[in-house]
Amino acid sequence: MAIQAACLCGTVRYEIEGPFSSMLNCHCSMCRKHHGAPFATFAAAALEGFRWLSGEEKLTHYKSSPNGTRSFCSVCGSVAPLLMRDAGTVLVPAGPLEGDPGIRPQGHMFVGSKAPWYTISDSLPQHEAYPPECGDVPSIPRPTVSAEPGKTIGSCLCGDVAYEITSAPLAMYQCHCSRCRRARSAAHGANLFYKLADFHWTRGSSQVVSYKVPEAKRFTVAFCRRCGASVPQESPTLGGVVVPAGGLDTDPGMRPMAHIFVNSKAVWFDITDTMPQIPEAPPLPTAR
Numbered sequence: 001m002a003i004q005a006a007c008l009c010g011t012v013r014y015e016i017e018g019p020f021s022s023m024l025n026c027h028c029s030m031c032r033k034h035h036g037a038p039f040a041t042f043a044a045a046a047l048e049g050f051r052w053l054s055g056e057e058k059l060t061h062y063k064s065s066p067n068g069t070r071s072f073c074s075v076c077g078s079v080a081p082l083l084m085r086d087a088g089t090v091l092v093p094a095g096p097l098e099g100d101p102g103i104r105p106q107g108h109m110f111v112g113s114k115a116p117w118y119t120i121s122d123s124l125p126q127h128e129a130y131p132p133e134c135g136d137v138p139s140i141p142r143p144t145v146s147a148e149p150g151k152t153i154g155s156c157l158c159g160d161v162a163y164e165i166t167s168a169p170l171a172m173y174q175c176h177c178s179r180c181r182r183a184r185s186a187a188h189g190a191n192l193f194y195k196l197a198d199f200h201w202t203r204g205s206s207q208v209v210s211y212k213v214p215e216a217k218r219f220t221v222a223f224c225r226r227c228g229a230s231v232p233q234e235s236p237t238l239g240g241v242v243v244p245a246g247g248l249d250t251d252p253g254m255r256p257m258a259h260i261f262v263n264s265k266a267v268w269f270d271i272t273d274t275m276p277q278i279p280e281a282p283p284l285p286t287a288r
């Protein structure tokens, strides 16, 4: 039975015949930046059962490594499937899947590059880099970055967009709402809230695209036009900024406080940590 998926704005839609053959959580820094999430989850299926239903012409492709291209919706920034023609495989980001893919995550890869603020609490196998079944694939080294004391810095995947925050975060939540799942194209988002006055773009702000969900009161995402990576979204009305934690280059100091919108959680994802679970919205952090 085919399963469908759509980006946040609904422009890009696709269908996968399945069945899915594997599902892995990837903690590599490129996935974290592209998705803006703690990790990305990709489900693999045969390419012949994959069909674009709409919006293929709205995709932007970014070459993130010598043999890797990442695609995203140019309207809303949602991550699109990876078509591996040589292998006859499609890698589908699990966040936007509608319904049950009939498979559950089988392990974690690139835990060597895991975010310092995220703790793996399930008992799935953990691979330092690629899992052994991928063979001897060379890893792409990523630059290590440090910030001046008192500053937290972040950047997009291509590096054109960068930002800094000069205060401590007000809150940090793992968000399971269906909008975050499609926007981040991941199991859930991990969002930090800061005072807007303490947030500054250090380069590339003109390259940031914002997309607001028309029917939402304020749900807006921002991403880099060139690489599609999730970047902070400023909210002048709230006096705050929402920073997708996956985009950070340094440790924000804070750790996630709770899971929120747990009523909308993906069926294929189990919460295994002991953090509080809030069914819907959390109390809004006051930024003023």
Ligand SMILES: [Zn+2]
Pocket: 007, 008, 009, 010, 011, 012, 073, 074, 075, 076, 077, 078
């Ligand atoms: Zn879209």
Ligand SMILES: [Zn+2]
Pocket: 026, 027, 028, 029, 030, 031, 032, 040, 110
């Ligand atoms: Zn990855």
Ligand SMILES: [Zn+2]
Pocket: 156, 157, 158, 159, 160, 161, 224, 225, 226, 227, 228, 229
């Ligand atoms: Zn970029």
